[in-house]
Amino acid sequence: MTATKGLEGIVATTSSISSIIDGVLTYRGINIDDLAENATFEEVVYLLWYGKLPNRSELDHLVIELSGYAQIPQQIIDQIKLYPKDVNSMAALRSAVSSLALYDAEANDMSTEANLRKAKKLQAQLPTVIAAFARIRAGQEPIAPKSGVSISENFLYMLTGKQPDKVAVEALDKALVLHADHELNASTFAARVTVATLSDIYSGVTSAIGALKGPLHGGANEAVMAMLEEIGTADNVTNYINEKLANKEKIMGFGHRVYKNGDPRAKHLQKMSQELGKITGNMNWYNMSIQIEDIVTGQKGLKPNVDFYSASVYTSLEIPRDLFTPIFAISRTSGWTAHILEQYENNRLIRPRAEYTGPSHQAYIPIEKR
Numbered sequence: 001m002t003a004t005k006g007l008e009g010i011v012a013t014t015s016s017i018s019s020i021i022d023g024v025l026t027y028r029g030i031n032i033d034d035l036a037e038n039a040t041f042e043e044v045v046y047l048l049w050y051g052k053l054p055n056r057s058e059l060d061h062l063v064i065e066l067s068g069y070a071q072i073p074q075q076i077i078d079q080i081k082l083y084p085k086d087v088n089s090m091a092a093l094r095s096a097v098s099s100l101a102l103y104d105a106e107a108n109d110m111s112t113e114a115n116l117r118k119a120k121k122l123q124a125q126l127p128t129v130i131a132a133f134a135r136i137r138a139g140q141e142p143i144a145p146k147s148g149v150s151i152s153e154n155f156l157y158m159l160t161g162k163q164p165d166k167v168a169v170e171a172l173d174k175a176l177v178l179h180a181d182h183e184l185n186a187s188t189f190a191a192r193v194t195v196a197t198l199s200d201i202y203s204g205v206t207s208a209i210g211a212l213k214g215p216l217h218g219g220a221n222e223a224v225m226a227m228l229e230e231i232g233t234a235d236n237v238t239n240y241i242n243e244k245l246a247n248k249e250k251i252m253g254f255g256h257r258v259y260k261n262g263d264p265r266a267k268h269l270q271k272m273s274q275e276l277g278k279i280t281g282n283m284n285w286y287n288m289s290i291q292i293e294d295i296v297t298g299q300k301g302l303k304p305n306v307d308f309y310s311a312s313v314y315t316s317l318e319i320p321r322d323l324f325t326p327i328f329a330i331s332r333t334s335g336w337t338a339h340i341l342e343q344y345e346n347n348r349l350i351r352p353r354a355e356y357t358g359p360s361h362q363a364y365i366p367i368e369k370r
């Protein structure tokens, strides 16, 4: 038995949800470029769960259904109020999502209908949890979700208490479309491993949030913004990046296990970053990002991934840096839950083997002789 580090190149399951073939990403066979240009996030959510695009009434119904589930139990709000004010936002989300199961009477109902309903509740409630967390730590009261409103609009409304403008809603919505699913990425794999034991969907999504938190995965978007802030202005970019590369440090937001010729989602986010920079009148983050890309791609051949330009996009939307990864989780909940439902449909326990590299033939030494 020989291990493959990081399971690189290992095909661990079959799936009909999303594919990455020759660098092209599709959801249910539809190119991500088409979806990014044309679809709303709710259309994509429907596509991932049901395997087809919704017609108008199916889409309207889903928006109403999701906003109907968006309210979170008062106990979750009370719990968030007890979290330390400076707690990591992904740790807060992980804890709150785990707790949502405690207040859902059908948390352990494993019927297909109940699991789809729980997927909808999770999709609807994550934005409410994150907005409530952001407001509570700022000393403000959480705002209840509106009904009949899209996830993007509702999230920005619950976060700020103001009706968000159309440009912001559309930009967030496109970012959610681009992050919704990505084949067997680390967090989706974590979700599938968890539910393949026939554990419940809340456990699966909680595992996935834990995996997404790390800076090699979803946590990279926040790390990119931290880097941009540390660099400060375009004049400092060259020295800063050259020094990092000389020290063999990783530049966050670059590289990908699967894409070697560029992440197809990055160009959409780059364009959004530029457009939003023009609208806000602050091109600093975009200009710095372009300069960083030139250096990193020029010297290392590494291309930006989905996280790189997300950082400046979310900053232009005035979203606090530590909510970037939670927003990724809002979007990816659609993919996680689609994969969990698919796993349940044709389940087998996921239990690989390890190549043992420890000592052999060791004698047991009684404790008094050690």
Ligand code: ACO
Pocket (backbone or CB within 6 Å): 006, 215, 216, 217, 218, 220, 249, 250, 251, 252, 253, 254, 255, 256, 257, 258, 300, 302, 305, 306, 307
């Ligand atoms: N900056 C500098 N060098 C890099 C980077 C980077 N961002 N990414 C990879 N490299 C280098 C590595 O140092 C390594 O060089 P070496 O062979 O000389 O040691 C080589 O490229 C291969 O890198 P690995 O880390 O082995 O590649 P792997 O496929 O395991 O990792 C990963 C992919 C984790 C995305 C990696 O590129 C990385 O750490 N990037 C930065 C973090 C990041 O942006 N993560 C978000 C990914 S997208 C997502 O999850 C949503």
